[in-house]
Amino acid sequence: MTADTGVGLGDTGVFGREYDAIDRAVELGTASGRLISVSFPETLPSDADGEHPLLDRIHEYLDGAEDDFADVEVAITVPTDQRSVLESVRTVPYGESVDLVLIARMTGGLDHEEEADLRIVREALRANPLPIVVPDHRVRDAAGATPEPTAARLREIEGIRSF
Template sequence: MEDAGIYAVESPYLERFVQVGIASGRVISVSFPQQPADDADDDHPVLDRVLEYLDGVNPVEFSDVEVALTVPTHQRAVLERVRSLEYGTQIDVAGLAGVTPDLDANDEDDLIVVRTALDENPTPLLIPDHRVRDGPSAAPPPVEQKLRSLEGL
């Protein structure tokens, strides 16, 4: 994997670009701009897998892609749990809180932690927040809906 850079490829399915930021060989950001960054390259193995996923022919998981998370500890625990959700499965915010270490599905503050983690997810798609049915997604709403539709959610 390339050590660092910005990479982007156009997705006909999403009707926009998928852009990833890489640092030290790990993905630090995923975004869905209408136009890519001026210095974005279009050749990266992660983008190849994203396009394969968006093709919808075969389920594609990203659990082996290294992601660098620089978020508070409780948010990290939430995002790591979301990352383990399998293709085509979904959970709600309370259920996610209930299966995340040190969080309580009945504690409103913990539910806020979950929603905040989802909303501030730096790598949507790789950390599939679209699989949380009643939570926010860091992806734009049209992208979130297409990802949910692709997985039959």
């Protein structure tokens, strides 16, 4: 299952770079011109290429440049209900935060008053393969795939008050 938007990512591969702003590395996985994974390893694999235009954009974002990454082509390979949740999370604007219930309300087919549907939202956030591009750090009341110290730093960079 994929979700596509504008800007392709070129080569297939693993790319990564260390960032002092979050005291971690960011590693990207791309395939067929789409972003398929974002992670925050403590150390980069030896085969990670440090040169990629999205890594440059992430550097600028971490330096305070507003970027919602909405134009990045992605392939979200999670179950359909979770993909719908992540597509909703992707629309949360830079510098804003929402709660778990609002994400459920924003996601077609989910009922924000049903615990089973809120569980789907929580599971989707934890399974998010594309942190930063799918900004789970902007969702209150639930842990995302972004490690909490990194998520807190991303919220600080965006001017989002602590949760």
